Amino acid sequence: xxxxxxxxxxxxxxxxxxxxPRRTGRRGAYKGLLxxxxxxxxxxxxxxxxxxxxxxxxxxxxxxxxxxxxxTRIVFVGFANFSAILSDGTFWTGMLRTLLFGxxxxxxxxxxxxxxxxxxxxxxxxxxxxxxxxLLIPYVIPGVVSTLIWLFLYSPTASPIVxxxxxxxxxxxxxxxxSTYLSLGNLLTWQGIGxxxxxxxxxxxxxxxxxxxxxxxxxxxxxxxxxxxxxPNITGILVLTGMFSLIGRLQLFTEPLFLRYVAPESISTDFxxxxxxxxxxxxxxxxxxxxxxxxxxxxVTGILAFVFYRVTNxxxx
Amino acid sequence: MSSIASGGGAxxxxxxxxxxxxxxxxxxxxSLAPTWFLLVASTKNQTDLYSTFGLWxxxxxxxxxxxxxxxxxxxxxxxxxxxxxLYSTVGAAGSTFVSLAAGYGLAKFxxxxxxxxxxxxxxxxxxxxxxxxxxxxLVFAKIGLTNTVWAVLIPYFINPFGVYxxxxxxxxxxxxxxxxxxxxxxxxxxxxxxxxxLRLVRTGGVTIFMLxxxxxxxxxxxxxxxxxxxxxxxxTLGLFSWVQQAQTxxxxxxxxxxxxxxxxxxxxxxxxxxxxYWRSGILMGSLK
Numbered sequence: 097x098x099x100x101x102x103x104x105x106x107x108x109x110x111x112x113x114x115x116x117p118r119r120t121g122r123r124g125a126y127k128g129l130l131x132x133x134x135x136x137x138x139x140x141x142x143x144x145x146x147x148x149x150x151x152x153x154x155x156x157x158x159x160x161x162x163x164x165x166x167x168t169r170i171v172f173v174g175f176a177n178f179s180a181i182l183s184d185g186t187f188w189t190g191m192l193r194t195l196l197f198g199x200x201x202x203x204x205x206x207x208x209x210x211x212x213x214x215x216x217x218x219x220x221x222x223x224x225x226x227x228x229x230x231l232l233i234p235y236v237i238p239g240v241v242s243t244l245i246w247l248f249l250y251s252p253t254a255s256p257i258v259x260x261x262x263x264x265x266x267x268x269x270x271x272x273x274x275s276t277y278l279s280l281g282n283l284l285t286w287q288g289i290g291x292x293x294x295x296x297x298x299x300x301x302x303x304x305x306x307x308x309x310x311x312x313x314x315x316x317x318x319x320x321x322x323x324x325x326x327x328p329n330i331t332g333i334l335v336l337t338g339m340f341s342l343i344g345r346l347q348l349f350t351e352p353l354f355l356r357y358v359a360p361e362s363i364s365t366d367f368x369x370x371x372x373x374x375x376x377x378x379x380x381x382x383x384x385x386x387x388x389x390x391x392x393x394x395x396v397t398g399i400l401a402f403v404f405y406r407v408t409n410x411x412x413x
Numbered sequence: 414m415s416s417i418a419s420g421g422g423a424x425x426x427x428x429x430x431x432x433x434x435x436x437x438x439x440x441x442x443x444s445l446a447p448t449w450f451l452l453v454a455s456t457k458n459q460t461d462l463y464s465t466f467g468l469w470x471x472x473x474x475x476x477x478x479x480x481x482x483x484x485x486x487x488x489x490x491x492x493x494x495x496x497x498x499l500y501s502t503v504g505a506a507g508s509t510f511v512s513l514a515a516g517y518g519l520a521k522f523x524x525x526x527x528x529x530x531x532x533x534x535x536x537x538x539x540x541x542x543x544x545x546x547x548x549x550x551l552v553f554a555k556i557g558l559t560n561t562v563w564a565v566l567i568p569y570f571i572n573p574f575g576v577y578x579x580x581x582x583x584x585x586x587x588x589x590x591x592x593x594x595x596x597x598x599x600x601x602x603x604x605x606x607x608x609x610x611l612r613l614v615r616t617g618g619v620t621i622f623m624l625x626x627x628x629x630x631x632x633x634x635x636x637x638x639x640x641x642x643x644x645x646x647x648x649t650l651g652l653f654s655w656v657q658q659a660q661t662x663x664x665x666x667x668x669x670x671x672x673x674x675x676x677x678x679x680x681x682x683x684x685x686x687x688x689x690y691w692r693s694g695i696l697m698g699s700l701k
Contacts, residue, residue: 135576240652249450397541
């Protein structure tokens with residue numbers, strides 16, 4: 097890093113000191129960077145270089161020479177991979193599927209979390225502790241394990257749900273058509289409601305109690321206060337959790353990967369963009385195309401985050 | 414949290430209380446039933462798993478299942494648990510140290526580009542780690558690091574969100590005056606960091622460690638890309654390999670279920686031990 101020695105000067109001479117009045121003067125510059133050195137080195141190795149390398153890879157393509165039996169070589173193809181992705185129907189279908197499904201699932205999940213937070217806000221403290229602990233259990237269970245549990249609950253042979261339905265004389269299948277989405281959505285909702293409930297609860301707790309007094313004097317019922325006073329005052333956290341959830345959904349991978357083992361015909365290898373990238377890289381061995389897809393997904397995620405940021409900032413300020 | 418039943422003031426009607434409690438119980442059951450299923454299923458043998466009701470016990474085969482897990486591939490499951498403990502403790506300890514040092518440097522020293530650097534770090538912390546996994550794999554394969562312990566540990570060490578937390582903690586709990594006093598006493602910057610600053614940010618350090626430990630324990634994605642040899646798997650990846658085998662060869666479902674239960678135990682013990690840091694940890698984690 098070439099800037100290692102110079103900033104010393106800047107730190108002492110800089111007329112702009114408003115952020116840090118009289119820090120450490122001359123020593124500050126390189127000492128500060130020295131403390132950051134382990135992180136910066138690692139950051140270079142695990143963030144900057146990989147993204148750069150993935151980009152350079154994405155500009156290449158694996159070509160087999162001759163009639164396909166000769167050794168393969170990597171040739172430079174410019175942006176060919178990217179233009180191929182732009183017109184790659186299955187990739188974008190996967191993206192759109194994930195986004196639409198994510199939006200619906202997140203709406204349900206946040207709705208339930210909000211309901212639970214409001215219910216907890218209205219009962220005695222002792223009971224709150226009990227319910228909160230119980231509702232948080234799914235959050236504490238590792239994602240892989242909770243996915244495994246639901247894998248069994250959805251399986252036609254070992255599932256107690258199927259068992260109960262059989263006894264009641266009906267049959268339930270968890271995959272195929274809309275059921276696939278409901279099953280996946282249920283799994284993600286189960287994992288997510290406890291955590292989101294905690295966040296929404298925290299921001300409900302932060303609301304000043306006086307806010308409710310006026311409404312109460314006017315004779316408003318509790319549910320009315322919840323809907324007209326509490327909810328409008330916590331839209332900030334709802335938007336924030338919604339945004340993070342949606343960005344997380346774009347990377348949906350583990351859950352559908354596992355569920356594929358119960359329902360390979362319902363969850364295809366290109367069900368979500370990450371599944372497609374994984375399949376492309378490790379099954380097909382097409383690293384260059386997979387690298388390009390990774391970058392496209394990163395850009396889409398970035399755009400989504402940015403749009404969200406702009407929209408919410410405008411709305412909330 | 415608060416001791417005020419915030420509905421308070423106007424006393425809620427009995428019907429409202431019943432409805433509230435009823436709904437909460439429904440969702441409580443929804444939250445708990447699947448975990449209950451795991452607990453029950455772990456005690457069953459292969460036949461009972463399919464033939465008896467899933468939410469209630471039949472003959473207890475828990476010991477047999479433990480034995481079967483232990484016997485499988487020369488105790489590879491024990492190895493997976495060991496690996497998970499190793500990756501989680503070493504990974505989280507390394508990340509905590511790197512983050513605290515970087516956060517301290519960022520908070521307490523003035524240098525050109527500090528603001529920009531902080532911006533980059535905050536931005537990077539928003540980048541989902543899943544997105545980076547494949548590019549990371551490409552680089553690590555290139556330099557021959559895949560399929561080694563370092564392929565998972567190095568990325569765990571580097572946690573931009575941890576640096577962000579480290580900066581916040583250094584900002585709030587290391588007084589600059591104290592550093593000045595130590596300097597006047599002739600202490601070197603490293604000495605000040607190790608014997609003054611690190612002590613003051615201890616609570617923050619534990620929180621970062623806890624968040625990292627849980628994240629690494631639960632991580633599946635990075636090891637899936639990086640590791641090939643069964644014996645280097647963490648328990649999450651090991652369980653996945655059992656699920657895969659269950660499809661092609663023999664029925665391994667009791668192993669998968671009992672193994673899942675066992676894989677939660679160390680995590681539960683860890684979280685119980687660090688209960689105190691839990692709430693702040695959850696709320697901090699939410700920032701991510």
